[in-house]
Amino acid sequence: MRDYPIDTLEKVMGKNLELQNKINELEVLNTQLLSEKSEETNREYIWSGDLGNWYLNTLTKTITCNPVILIPLGLESDELTYTVQFDSLIQALHKNDRKKMSTILTKFLEKKDDYFETEFRLRSRKGNWNWFYIRGKITQWDKYNQPVLLSGIMFDINSRKNKEKELESKNKDLTRDALxxxxxxxxxxxxxxxxxxxxxxxxxxxxxxxxxxxxxxxxxxxxxxxxxxxxxxxxxxxxxxxxxxxxxxxxxxxxxxxxxxxxxxxxxxxxxxxxxxxxxxxxxxxxxxxxxxxxxxxxxxxxxxxxxxxxxxxxxxxxxxxxxxxxxxxxxx
CATH class of the missing domain: 3.30.70.270 (Reverse transcriptase/Diguanylate cyclase domain)
Structure with a gap:
């Protein structure tokens, strides 16, 4: 049997560990997708139109989502990716929404409530801010009763926010006119x-x-x-x-x-x-x-x-x- 240098063996073992972690991550995601398919929840959270699904692996801190979530940010079709790092998403948030998002998720994971929801802004490639609504829940646990996977929906709410802003402006005008x-x-x-x-x-x-x-x-x-x-x-x-x-x-x-x-x-x-x-x-x-x-x-x-x-x-x-x-x-x- 051929002997290999120690550093080569360490590299191979490192690659194997990395590969195993990736396999575990895919297994977690696959389990969730199969579960949703069997429960036909895909009819409620369809991967088309303005509504997108997302899945957050708490171990790897990666978010897997369908491209429709990223389209409003101005990315081209060949640039769309199904996986983004959670930390990268947090950094892309509007500065007024970062702390809010972190606080909501932290409280949710600590209390293990039924679900969480919030609204936030992401900057598009053109520099403008896009409003999104997100809702999610814990869908997988490990043997120690710790959350492994969070799943949910997310969609563009710019149109509603613009209408709210327009209505707020009209209300201010009415208030001013009344006074x-x-x-x-x-x-x-x-x-x-x-x-x-x-x-x-x-x-x-x-x-x-x-x-x-x-x-x-x-x-x-x-x-x-x-x-x-x-x-x-x-x-x-x-x-x-x-x-x-x-x-x-x-x-x-x-x-x-x-x-x-x-x-x-x-x-x-x-x-x-x-x-x-x-x-x-x-x-x-x-x-x-x-x-x-x-x-x-x-x-x-x-x-x-x-x-x-x-x-x-x-x-x-x-x-x-x-x-x-x-x-x-x-x-x-």
Missing amino acids: TDYLTGILNRRAIMTVMEKNVGYFKITQKDVSVAILDIDSFKHINDTKGHSYGDYVLIEVSKILNKHLRKKDSIGRYGGEEFMIVLSDTKACEALAIIEKIRIVIENHVFEEEVQVTISGGIKEFNNEFLSDFINQADMKLYQAKKAGRNRIII
């Missing part, structure tokens, strides 16, 4: 009143001050009558922009009605509110409007003192009336 004034883009009366109610509610809990300012564009009817309603709309938009620009982030502004504006000043005493609104009044007075029309505002300010909300607003409105009566272009506290 904002169509002309000026600031909050409408209902929305600013909601803000007011919330601030009054916070006051009753935290005792943090809240003040309200009701402002009115002086002689607005005269502007409309002499310059036209289009110019009047322009003035409303410009005044809204000025108010928005010079108010603090914590303040809220809404169109209270016609040419009237309501400003809710959170955590603010009346004297502090007066300083803020007075500066804005001066800015508007000095602002150069088109056609050199001078625009001014009058306003009333009231600090909340635990009265009824309606009384609180009426008192600010009365201050506005006093400012008008006193000659306009002024703020009264």
Whole structure:
């Protein structure tokens, strides 16, 4: 009998071990496929169309799947492979989905639940992200009751995700339209009143001050009558922009009605509110409007003192009336 060098024997033994591992992996997969065929589950998970099967061997960490799973990623037919490494798939996931996928699989394997499911994104060859849905379960165990094979389905859900995104965008538009004034883009009366109610509610809990300012564009009817309603709309938009620009982030502004504006000043005493609104009044007075029309505002300010909300607003409105009566272009506290 011929003697072989030790290193040659080691190489042969290594090759044999590698081959045996591959045989074991194929046997595991073959067992599952035969089981599915006998149970006719292939009629439910057909290897065609947009739906694909996958099988994860937990020992070799390889995923065997039908090519339909990889087609949305932009691979050509001659590049499609039936086997991919699990780690490679994880690395191909969107960064926001990697941790989620690992967490779901870890919890699933620890608790040995009936199944797991999730959605994730994979980058295609063109660089865009494709959404997939995946669902799976443990279908084979070893003699120590440890999972050997996970099986499941996976399919492209880009169309549904795009529809969801479109619907979400429409919902945002509807929400915005329901809360904002169509002309000026600031909050409408209902929305600013909601803000007011919330601030009054916070006051009753935290005792943090809240003040309200009701402002009115002086002689607005005269502007409309002499310059036209289009110019009047322009003035409303410009005044809204000025108010928005010079108010603090914590303040809220809404169109209270016609040419009237309501400003809710959170955590603010009346004297502090007066300083803020007075500066804005001066800015508007000095602002150069088109056609050199001078625009001014009058306003009333009231600090909340635990009265009824309606009384609180009426008192600010009365201050506005006093400012008008006193000659306009002024703020009264």
